[in-house]
Amino acid sequence: MDTSEQPLDPRRRETHPERIEIGGEILLRNDVQAKQLGCSERSVNRGDKDGAPFVFIGGIKYRPEKRYAAFILNRVQEGKPRSPKRKQRHAIQK
Numbered sequence: 655m656d657t658s659e660q661p662l663d664p665r666r667r668e669t670h671p672e673r674i675e676i677g678g679e680i681l682l683r684n685d686v687q688a689k690q691l692g693c694s695e696r697s698v699n700r701g702d703k704d705g706a707p708f709v710f711i712g713g714i715k716y717r718p719e720k721r722y723a724a725f726i727l728n729r730v731q732e733g734k735p736r737s738p739k740r741k742q743r744h745a746i747q748k
Contacts, residue, residue: 665713667685670712680719681711681716682717682719682722683715684698684714691726707721
């Protein structure tokens with residue numbers, strides 16, 4: 655009985671393509687998108703509740719490359735620099 659090489663389960667995401675092109679739109683597999691951004695897949699999934707674009711194809715989550723990049727750029731927050739605190743003068747009570 656040779657168990658050195660087991661065939662991959664066809665349901666695993668590694669058996670599905672990393673990139674799919676549909677109608678001129680390039681879709682990246684969710685784990686590949688996370689790797690490109692340098693974060694975990696869980697961090698990428700956090701944006702789903704805020705409306706991050708994704709689609710399931712064959713039970714695997716894919717994200718449109720350009721629309722997801724636009725979504726990330728729209729989430730960038732910009733703030734005004736804080737003004738330096740002024741010293742408060744305390745009145746000396748007698």
